[in-house]
Amino acid sequence: MKHSWKTLIARVSLVLVSVVLAYPADRTPAPRPGTLKGDITDPTGAAVAGAQIHLTGGNGLSRDIQSDSLGHFAAPALPPGGYTLTTAVPGFAEFAARDVQMGPGANVNLHIALQLSVEQQQITVQSSAQQNGLALEQSANAGALVLQGQDLESLPDDPDDLAADLKALAGPSAGPNGAEIFIDGFSGGHLPPKDSIREIRINQNPFSAEYDHVGFGRIEILTKPGSDKFRGIAFFKLSDAELNSRNPYSLTKPPYQSRQFGGNVSGPLHKRASFFFDFEQRDIGESAIINAITLDPALQIASLNLPVATPQRYSSLSPRIDYQLSANNTLTARYSFLDTSTNNAGVGRFSLASHGYDRSERENRLQVSETAVIHSKLINEVHFQYLHTGMHETGGDFSPTIQVAEAFTGGGSSFGHSSNTVDHYELQDNVSLVSGAHQIRAGVRLRDLSISDYSQRNFNGSFLFSGGLAPELDASNQVVVDASGAPVRVPITSIERYRRTLLFLQQGLSFTDIRALGGGASQFSVSSGAPLTAFQQFDSALFVQDEWHVKPRLLLSGGLRYETQNHIHDWTDFGPRIGFAWSPFSGRSGQTNTVIRGGSGIFYDRFGENLVLQTLRYNGVDQRELVVRNPKFFGDVPSIDRLERDHTSEIIRRTDGQLRAPYLIQSAIGVERQLPFKLTVTTTFLNSHALHLLRSRNITAPLDSTQNLNPTNVYAYESTGILNQNQIITNVARRFTGRMSLFGYYVYNRASSDTDGPNTFAANQYDLRQEYGRAAVDIRHRVVIGGSVLVPAGVTLSPFLVGRSGAPFNITSGVDRNADTLFTDRPGFASTSSGPGVVATRFGNFDTSPGVTTMIPRNYGQGPAFFTLNLRASRTFGFGEATRSKKKHKGPKHGGVPTAAVLDAGNVNMFHDSSTEHRYNVTLSVVARNVLNTVNAGLPSGNLTSPIFGQSNALASSSNTEGSYFGDNRRLQFQIRFGF
Numbered sequence: 020m021k022h023s024w025k026t027l028i029a030r031v032s033l034v035l036v037s038v039v040l041a042y043p044a045d046r047t048p049a050p051r052p053g054t055l056k057g058d059i060t061d062p063t064g065a066a067v068a069g070a071q072i073h074l075t076g077g078n079g080l081s082r083d084i085q086s087d088s089l090g091h092f093a094a095p096a097l098p099p100g101g102y103t104l105t106t107a108v109p110g111f112a113e114f115a116a117r118d119v120q121m122g123p124g125a126n127v128n129l130h131i132a133l134q135l136s137v138e139q140q141q142i143t144v145q146s147s148a149q150q151n152g153l154a155l156e157q158s159a160n161a162g163a164l165v166l167q168g169q170d171l172e173s174l175p176d177d178p179d180d181l182a183a184d185l186k187a188l189a190g191p192s193a194g195p196n197g198a199e200i201f202i203d204g205f206s207g208g209h210l211p212p213k214d215s216i217r218e219i220r221i222n223q224n225p226f227s228a229e230y231d232h233v234g235f236g237r238i239e240i241l242t243k244p245g246s247d248k249f250r251g252i253a254f255f256k257l258s259d260a261e262l263n264s265r266n267p268y269s270l271t272k273p274p275y276q277s278r279q280f281g282g283n284v285s286g287p288l289h290k291r292a293s294f295f296f297d298f299e300q301r302d303i304g305e306s307a308i309i310n311a312i313t314l315d316p317a318l319q320i321a322s323l324n325l326p327v328a329t330p331q332r333y334s335s336l337s338p339r340i341d342y343q344l345s346a347n348n349t350l351t352a353r354y355s356f357l358d359t360s361t362n363n364a365g366v367g368r369f370s371l372a373s374h375g376y377d378r379s380e381r382e383n384r385l386q387v388s389e390t391a392v393i394h395s396k397l398i399n400e401v402h403f404q405y406l407h408t409g410m411h412e413t414g415g416d417f418s419p420t421i422q423v424a425e426a427f428t429g430g431g432s433s434f435g436h437s438s439n440t441v442d443h444y445e446l447q448d449n450v451s452l453v454s455g456a457h458q459i460r461a462g463v464r465l466r467d468l469s470i471s472d473y474s475q476r477n478f479n480g481s482f483l484f485s486g487g488l489a490p491e492l493d494a495s496n497q498v499v500v501d502a503s504g505a506p507v508r509v510p511i512t513s514i515e516r517y518r519r520t521l522l523f524l525q526q527g528l529s530f531t532d533i534r535a536l537g538g539g540a541s542q543f544s545v546s547s548g549a550p551l552t553a554f555q556q557f558d559s560a561l562f563v564q565d566e567w568h569v570k571p572r573l574l575l576s577g578g579l580r581y582e583t584q585n586h587i588h589d590w591t592d593f594g595p596r597i598g599f600a601w602s603p604f605s606g607r608s609g610q611t612n613t614v615i616r617g618g619s620g621i622f623y624d625r626f627g628e629n630l631v632l633q634t635l636r637y638n639g640v641d642q643r644e645l646v647v648r649n650p651k652f653f654g655d656v657p658s659i660d661r662l663e664r665d666h667t668s669e670i671i672r673r674t675d676g677q678l679r680a681p682y683l684i685q686s687a688i689g690v691e692r693q694l695p696f697k698l699t700v701t702t703t704f705l706n707s708h709a710l711h712l713l714r715s716r717n718i719t720a721p722l723d724s725t726q727n728l729n730p731t732n733v734y735a736y737e738s739t740g741i742l743n744q745n746q747i748i749t750n751v752a753r754r755f756t757g758r759m760s761l762f763g764y765y766v767y768n769r770a771s772s773d774t775d776g777p778n779t780f781a782a783n784q785y786d787l788r789q790e791y792g793r794a795a796v797d798i799r800h801r802v803v804i805g806g807s808v809l810v811p812a813g814v815t816l817s818p819f820l821v822g823r824s825g826a827p828f829n830i831t832s833g834v835d836r837n838a839d840t841l842f843t844d845r846p847g848f849a850s851t852s853s854g855p856g857v858v859a860t861r862f863g864n865f866d867t868s869p870g871v872t873t874m875i876p877r878n879y880g881q882g883p884a885f886f887t888l889n890l891r892a893s894r895t896f897g898f899g900e901a902t903r904s905k906k907k908h909k910g911p912k913h914g915g916v917p918t919a920a921v922l923d924a925g926n927v928n929m930f931h932d933s934s935t936e937h938r939y940n941v942t943l944s945v946v947a948r949n950v951l952n953t954v955n956a957g958l959p960s961g962n963l964t965s966p967i968f969g970q971s972n973a974l975a976s977s978s979n980t981e982g983s984y985f986g987d988n989r990r991l992q993f994q995i996r997f998g999f
Contacts, residue, residue, distance in 0.1 A: 053121040054936050055102065056093035057129035059086050061392070066090025066244070066349075067133060072106045091247055095901075095936060099123050108133060122758065126936065130167065130218075153611045153693050155574040155600040157566060160616060161691035162701040162750045163223035164188060164762055171216065172891055173805045173817035175948065176256060176279065176994075177301070178210040178333075183976050184889075187821045188221050188803055189236045198236040203386060205404045206466075207443055209357055210240065211337060214252055214283055215297040217243040225687065226598040226618035228562040228578025229449070229460060233622045233685055235705060242353065245293025245341045249286035251999055256280070258992040266308055266988045267954045268973055273306035273326035277992070281335075291343040298336040305329050307367030310972040311427035312514050318522050320514055320966070323427070327372050329363045347392040357382040364412075368973045371429040376414040383407045396453040406443035412436075419656055420481040424513040424833055424842070425965035430482075435475030442469040461563040468556040468628055474636070477644070480545035480656040484517045485842055486510060486964025487834040488856055488868070489537025496522060498536070510858055510867060511537055512966045513833065520653060530651040542840070543650040544670075547659045548642035552635050556628045558584035564596070572602040572611075576618070582680070587626045589679045596620035612693040619686035626680060626713070630736055630777055637672040639731075644670040646840050648728050668728035670840065675737045683709040683742075698761075701750040707770075712740030713777035720784040720839035732840050739787070740774030742794055753806070763804035763820075770794040773877070782845045782874055783837065792876035793827040800824040817891040825885075826958065827878035832867040833964030845879075846963060847871035858963050867963060883956045885975055893944035893994075897937030944994040952989040 055074070059067045070086040074094055086092045099122055105115045114131055121127060153161055166174070175181050182200065189198035202211065218241045225234025260275035281299030288294055306326040315321040337355035344350050359380045366375040384406045391399045414432025421430035449462030490506040491499040496519075499507045511519075519538035533539050564578035576598040583590055598618030602611045636642050645659070645667045657665075689703030719733045746768045753761040772794035773787060781790050801823040808816050832846045846865035849857045856868030862880055949955075956971035974987065 052095070052936075053097050053099065053123070053125035053127065054093060054095045055097055055104075055119065055121065055127050055129060056091070056095075057131060058090045059092065059106065059131040059133065060090055061133050061398070067108055070106050070108050072104060074102055074104050076100050076102045097121050099125075104129065106131065106133075128167065153602070153614045153691050153699070155568075155572070155602060155611070155614060157227060157574070157576050157598055157600065157616075157618075158224040160222075160224065160600075160701075161614065161699045161752070162616075162689060162703055162748070164219075164221040164750070164752070165223070166219040166221075166762070167217070171213065171219065172815070172893065173807060173819045173889075174213065174219075175889065176213050176946070176992075177277075178212070180948070181213060182210055184819065184821070185219065185221070185238050188805075189238055198238055199232040200238045200240065202240045203242055203353070203388075204239070204402060204447070205386060205406075205445055207404075207406055207445075209382060211242055211355065212281060212283075212297055212299040212335060214254065214281070214299075215242050215295070215337060217241045225685075226576070226578075226596045226620045228564040228580040228594070228596045228620075229462065231464075231560060231580070231582060231623065233683060234620075235685065235687070242337075242339065243283075243285070243295050244351070245287070245295045245339065246285040247287055247293065249284070249999075251282060251284035252996060253282035253998075254280065254994060254996040256992055256994045258990055262991040262993075264952050264989040266974065268310050268324075268971075269308045269326055270324045271326065273308075273328075274304060275306060276304045278302045288340070293341050295339040295341075296337070299333070300335075301331070301333040303331040303333075305331055307363065308973065309367060309369075309371060311369045311371065312423075312966045313371075313427045313429070314514070314518055314521065318518055318525075320518060323371075325372075327363055327366045327375070329361060329366060329375075331361045332359065334358045344389075349390045351386075351388045353384075353386045355382070355384045365432070365434070369425060369428050371427055373416045373418075373430060374420065374428050374432050376412050376432045376434045378410070378412050380408065380410040398451040400447075400449045400451075402445075402447040402449075404443070404445040406441070406445075408439075408441045408443075410439045412438070417479045419479050419654075420477075421484075421517075422481060423484045423517045424486070425960045425962040425967065426512070426514040426517070431479050433477050433479065433481055435478050436473075437475060438473045440471045443467075456568040458566040458568075459564070462561075464560045466558050469553075470556065470628055470632065471551070471553045472632055472636075473551050475546075475550050477544060477546040478550075480543065482540040482650075482653060483542040483544075483842075484513050484520070485541040485833050485835070485962075486513045486516055487541075489516070489519075490535075492519075492536075508855060510856060510964070513962070513964045514966050516541070524653070530653075534649060534651075540650050540653055541648075541835070541842075543647040543652075543656075544644060545656065545659070545662070546637075546642055546644045548640075550642075552632060552641060554631060554635055556584070556586065556631060558582065558625055574600045576600075582623050582625075584625055584680075586631050587674065587678055587680065588676075592623045592680050592682070594621040594623055594682070610693070614691040615689075616691060617686075617688040619684070622683045622685060624681045624683075626674075626678070626736075627777075630674075630713070633672045634674050634736070637670065637734075639669060639671045646670055646728065646732065648835075648838065648840070666730065668730055668732060668840070670732045670734060673733055673735050675735045678713075678736060678738045679711045681709065681711045681713055681738055681740075683707055689748075697753050699750075699752045701748075703748045703750075705744075705746040705748060707742065707744040707746075709740075709742035709744075709772070711738035712742060712772065712774050713738055714740045714774035714779045714781070715777060716781060716787075717784045717839045717841060720837065722785070728838055728840060736777055740772065740779075741791075742770065742772035742774075744768070744770035744794070744796070758809040759806065760808075761804070761806040763802070763806075766801045768797065768799055768801065770797040775878075780841050780843045782831075782843050782877075784839050784841075789874055790877055793878040795827065795878060797878070798823050798826050812894070814892055814894045817893070819889040820887070822886040823884065825882040828880040828882050828958045828961045829878050830862065830865070830875060830880045830961045831963065832865075833962040834867070836869050836871075845874040845877070847873055848875060860963075860969055862969065865963060880959065880961055880969075882958045883971065883975075885955045886953050887949045887955060888951050888953075889946070889948050890950045891944055891946045893942055895940050895942040897940050899938035901936050901938070938999060940998045942994075942996040942998070944996070946992040946994065948987050948990045948992075950989060 059070050061067055067090050068086055072084050072092055074082045084092050084094050102119045103117045174184055186198045220239040222235050256279040258277040265272040279301045283297035285295040307329045309325045311323045313323045335357045339353040342350045361378045363375040364378040366372055386404045388402045393399055412434045413436055414434045416431040418431035420433045422428045444467045446465045452459045488508045489511045491509045493499055501507050523533040523538050560582045562580040566576045568574055578596040580594040582592045600614055600616045602614050637644055645662050647667050685707045687703050687705045689701055691701045693699055714737055715734050716737055717732050718735045719729050719731055721729055746766055748764055748766050750764045773790035775795040781787050803821050805819040810816055832844045835842050836844045846867045849864040849866040852859040852864045856866055858865050858867055955975045957973045957975040959969050959971050960967050
């Protein structure tokens with residue numbers, strides 16, 4: 020009976036939703052009028068107050084409205100039909116949106132982003148958005164994805180799931196380091212609650228010199244500003260195990276419940292200021308699934324499948340104030356606070372409960388932006404961010420860690436007591452200037468990080484057990500011999516080596532005898548020294564960008580970006596960017612329906628602070644990491660003094676003296692086409708060539724594999740890696756008109772590299788030629804589709820589909836044959852399926868014997884495909900008095916809603932709004948993650964000595980093949996939202 024109340028909630032919720040969805044639509048024969056509303060901003064994102072907007076309809080209707088002090092406008096009580104909206108503001112290009120369709124009772128949002136007027140003799144250049152077609156402006160590329168309004172509803176509410184889906188939307192085009200997320204133009208920090216997000220832009224203006232990161236893969240999130248009237252939202256969301264399917268990798272269905280509540284409120288402070296405040300709390304009774312291979316009390320190899328509670332709590336709040344300093348100056352200030360905690364973090368898959376730790380983190384963020392319209396053709400924006408984060412991790416068991424390679428990780432937690440404090444300062448100053456047919460933008464960015472990191476990681480020591488060749492034992496644990504009396508040697512797994520160690524220790528054998536019988540740890544490591552490391556990281560960037568309207572149908576762009584940082588000696592990081600957009604012909608009424616667009620640029624990556632931290636900490640002085648190969652002890656850890664007297668080897672981290680900042684040369688050419696039914700299709704060929712990618716190498720590894728470990732093993736970060744990638748990307752989009760919106764893409768991708776990141780070690784430290792092969796991002800096919808559709812009974816369905824082919828994974832022999840302290844050795848191909856050192860698998864026959872010189876390619880394995888479909892069904896009920904037309908305001912020319920990034924120049928985005936024409940609205944929703952309950956297996960084990968080689972033991976996530984958290988079985992969430 021302990022779940023009876025949950026069952027009751029589930030049944031009542033299902034009945035309620037059934038009633039909601041079955042409730043008949045309005046049956047009155049006369050078509051209900053709709054409402055057209057929206058906002059109008061200048062190129063900086065600042066609201067334009069007092070703008071005169073003229074609205075005409077094919078039914079003879081003509082109406083003049085005016086934007087209020089915060090740039091909002093509304094036209095209620097519009098009969099169904101098509102409308103044309105025009106506006107002209109001094110200093111800006113004229114704007115026109117044609118064929119805006121209003122359905123019965125529809126609520127359509129229209130965002131107007133004005134563009135500075137561009138003048139040139141004998142050439143009249145107008146914003147492309149006037150034409151209700153495609154745009155030439157680079158910031159309005161049709162391949163970009165701009166999500167607002169109802170299209171945001173198709174995305175998940177959980178910030179972790181939201182980040183995963185956004186990275187899935189960005190796709191593999193972001194280069195080897197993946198997509199990067201910016202919030203109001205700033206880097207770093209966590210995602211805000213979805214209800215406080217105004218707009219999400221992905222892959223916009225990919226070759227602008229303003230951005231450091233690759234444009235294909237840049238995710239920009241803009242938060243909501245204040246409003247002219249008091250508005251608010253309150254919500255509650257519930258998900259429970261009674262409503263969800265069982266995780267296929269768990270033998271039992273563990274308890275689960277997620278409760279999420281919060282809301283936001285906005286309104287005026289006085290005639291020059293407004294505010295927006297949001298808050299949210301999530302309590303998640305999650306469980307991690309241990310799916311490992313261990314030993315039972317009789318020392319028999321057995322599977323362990325156990326759910327462990329990992330409760331999580333997230334609390335956040337964020338106030339924002341928009342203040343109009345003067346007619347031409349606006350100020351925005353936003354503060355956000357986030358507090359998170361997780362118990363038993365690090366548990367799951369191979370990691371046992373004893374290896375877990377508790378984690379807590381707090382984040383304080385302050386953002387201030389000031390926008391000055393100095394002249395109708397000159398705008399200056401200043402942005403400042405201060406971000407303070409504090410993180411604490413505490414392990415519950417401080418005994419030595421036991422890592423049995425890809426079988427289980429147990430013993431104590433290697434984290435000990437750890438904490439990290441970061442103070443992040445960021446200052447930006449950008450200037451926008453219009454001169455004739457040129458739109459010039461230039462700026463500077465300064466970033467400073469002050470980091471204090473306290474770590475006792477691996478202070479408790481760690482034993483590593485791998486497999487390899489060993490004498491074969493019979494059922495009585497006796498050595499099997501051949502006809503000549505010599506022991507028969509066979510490959511054994513890592514868990515078998517661990518079993519033999521415990522077995523023969525119980526029998527009182529010496530470590531010499533235990534090792535001769537295939538037992539004993541393969542390696543022991545322990546750290547000691549000063550736990551605290553503090554340092555500063557600084558980087559700066561300058562850029563200039565010019566867009567030149569050569570002709571009405573031809574736009575050229577060019578720019579240059581320079582970046583530099585401390586901790587590496589590289590002062591030549593110049594990144595030129597070029598681009599063009601050409602419309603070869605126009606469609607009916609002069610609309611631009613075809614654009615050929617191309618560009619190329621060099622994009623640099625920074626040498627990250629986490630890598631700097633490793634080089635400063637493990638320098639052989641502040642902290643020392645000692646390593647013992649084939650230790651003659653287990654359980655009791657010798658003292659550091661004794662290990663040093665025994666001439667133990669040491670690992671030191673360094674930066675190669677020739678290290679340079681990695682950079683990516685990315686080039687694209689594509690065709691954008693406007694099709695009937697409001698469809699836009701873009702096909703782009705994208706080539707990426709990366710140089711000086713980071714990887715690691717033991718530069719003091721023994722030359723002869725028969726030698727013991729060198730006294731000092733120097734792990735050096737080097738910038739010697741390369742990547743080559745070709746992609747064909749097809750984007751499809753249909754803005755919300757009528758009853759449906761659609762967005763999505765398909766990518767065909769091929770990528771090869773010799774590194775998958777700074778911590779990638781070669782199999783042979785002195786032969787890097789064999790490392791070039793499939794890159795980890797070499798996922799050949801990927802498709803993402805999302806959107807919204809209005810169905811009968813007033814229900815909105817918002818599907819989100821992600822599918823991809825299998826990702827590659829590395830296959831290793833699981834042993835350290837060359838005494839470099841690394842277990843990255845790869846096997847060779849075997850000509851037969853049997854013999855000494857031969858392992859037969861579904862991926863082929865592999866030779867793991869020490870004499871292998873030609874290894875299999877890197878990332879030789881192929882993982883499983885991925886497919887998931889998420890679905891949201893919602894319906895909104897309105898009550899109370901109907902909203903009236905807004906009064907006209909005689910406000911200043913420009914009003915106070917600055918944002919941190921330039922809005923789409925002339926981009927028109929129309930989305931269905933879930934609100935009604937009534938003052939109060941209640942929305943009931945059902946959200947299903949993985950509605951088809953597809954089993955999406957994670958990457959298989961690639962260690963040949965693992966007892967589950969080639970098998971998966973957890974689900975995959977939608978963002979990548981194996982992220983920091985894992986995918987879901989089918990989960991249902993019920994939501995109720997009240998808005999006014």
